[in-house]
Amino acid sequence: MKMSKVFAATSMAALSLFIFTGVGANASSTHKDSMSSIHMSDKKKSTHMNMDMTMDGLKMNMNSKMPKGLKKDTHAKYHVGEKVTLKANHMAGMKNTKATVAGVYKTKLYKINFKPTNGGKEVKNHKWVVAKELSAKGALKSGENITVKADHMVGMKGAKGKIVSVNQGPAYAVNFKDSKTGMMINNHKWLVQSELKAR
Secondary structure (H helix, E strand, O other): OHHHHHHHHHHHHHHHHHHHHHHHHHHHHHHHHHHHHHHHHHHHHHHHHHOOOEEOOEEEOOOOOOOOOOOEOOOOOOOOOOEEEEOOOOOOOOOOOEEEEEEEEOOOEEEEEEEOOOOOOOEEEEEEEEHHHEEOOOOOOOOOEEEEOOOOEOOOOOOEEEEEEEEOOOEEEEEEEOOOOOOEEEEEEEEEHHHEEEO
């Protein structure tokens, strides 16, 4: 009778130890998996943050929209959907990359100097903005003081500046994969015809 009680007590203790050990192991494994997921998430966030695109020292606005009222140019050298190679080096990772023409518009383009609204240093010889992205008291010509309406980059919209030179157009928007970051850039604004070549 006593032996039966001792055997029963020993069996219950062993069973309890087995269950506790199993639960503990599972809990530890779950915790490790959870921590691993958090670290992976942090790495993804960090990578995304490190891939923020800049141009002329300012962070690019990846949600910048096309100006309204632009007239499409159906007689330009390159057409929407055409594959081209970029000759421009407006930003790191652009020159010699393959691209697709996303838009072609009949408008003049302007190279400008401007002082960012966020307090950054003056941006010189920025390429390009189109007529609808500028306002001025006089005609849009070289040397004219202007206010920038474009939002291609942070600190650009509302900035005061001056027109450096004028290009007769057309203005091209393109899609391309940045060779430095691997990011896909859609509707990059703007390039002039001489900054593209057929492929």
